Amino acid sequence: MARASMSLDDLVQQLRQVHGNALQAVVLYGSAASGEQIVGHSDFNVLVIVSSIDVVQMRSLGQTMRAWAEAGNPPVLELTEQEWRRSADIFPMEYADILERHRLLHGTLALTELVVDKHYLRLQTEQEAMGKLLRLRRGVMVAGTDAARQIDLLRSSFSALMVIFRAVSRLHGVKPERDATRVIQDVAAKCGFDPAPFTAVSALVRGTALSNGEAETVLAGYVRGMDVLVGYLDRFTSPSAAPEVIPPVQS
Known part of the structure; x- marks a missing residue:
C-alpha cells in the first residue's frame, strides 16, 4: 500500500489546531500500538476523544482526514467523552483492542469502569x-x-x-x-x-x-x-x- 507523507505527529498537530482545548485524547490502538505493525501494510488506528464537536470543526478537518486516508489509514474514530464512556456495548471489538493495547499520543484516556x-x-x-x-x-x-x-x-x-x-x-x-x-x-x-x-x-x-x-x-x-x-x-x-x-x- 502506498503511503503519503502524513505522520501521526502531523495528525495530532492538526487535531490540536482544530479542536483546541476541546481535544482530550488522541490514542493509537491495534497492532501499531504494540509494535506489531507490518511496514507498508498495517494501518494506524486512531481514537480521538473531544469534549464537544460541531459541524464547523468537522468541516475544518476535511483536508486532514483526506490526507490521512491517502496515507493508507482507516478513518479516525472520533467520540465525545460521554460517547466514549457509554459506547462499549456497540463497539466492543474496538474497545477490547483499545483497552488491551494502546498508546497515548496526546492527553489522557479515561478507563475507569470501562469493560467489554x-x-x-x-x-x-x-x-x-x-x-x-x-x-x-x-x-x-x-x-x-x-x-x-x-x-x-x-x-x-x-x-x-x-x-x-x-x-x-x-x-x-x-x-x-x-x-x-x-x-x-x-x-x-x-x-x-x-x-x-x-x-x-x-x-x-x-x-x-x-x-x-x-x-x-x-x-x-x-x-x-x-x-x-x-x-x-x-x-x-x-x-x-x-x-x-x-x-x-x-x-
Whole structure:
C-alpha cells in the first residue's frame, strides 16, 4: 500500500489546531500500538476523544482526514467523552483492542469502569466475520482467475481479519498472542478450520511471495476457513470458566 507523507505527529498537530482545548485524547490502538505493525501494510488506528464537536470543526478537518486516508489509514474514530464512556456495548471489538493495547499520543484516556461485555463482543464478532465473508466472496468473483487480483485480495484483507481472530480469542477468555501465526493457529484449533491458508497470507504480507497457482489454492482455503468461522460464531457459547467481561488494562 502506498503511503503519503502524513505522520501521526502531523495528525495530532492538526487535531490540536482544530479542536483546541476541546481535544482530550488522541490514542493509537491495534497492532501499531504494540509494535506489531507490518511496514507498508498495517494501518494506524486512531481514537480521538473531544469534549464537544460541531459541524464547523468537522468541516475544518476535511483536508486532514483526506490526507490521512491517502496515507493508507482507516478513518479516525472520533467520540465525545460521554460517547466514549457509554459506547462499549456497540463497539466492543474496538474497545477490547483499545483497552488491551494502546498508546497515548496526546492527553489522557479515561478507563475507569470501562469493560467489554462478552455478549456484545460475540454479536459484533459474528457480524464482522459474516461481513468479511461476504466481501471475500464478492472479491473472489471480481478477481476471477486473475492471480494478481487474488493476491491483492488476500493481502488487503488480512489486517481486518486479524482483528476478528483476536476477538475470537478474547471470547474464550484468552489474551491474544502478539504473533499473528500463533493467533491463527489458536483460533483455527478452536473453530475447526485449516490454519495453513491464513498463515500463508500472514507470510505474504511480510514479503513471502505466492506463485500464481498458490494464490488460487490459498484463496479457496481462506474462504472455506471464514465460512467455518462464521458458523462457529453463530453457535458460540462462552466457556463457563471465562469471565463475562473484559476489564481495561492500565497503561
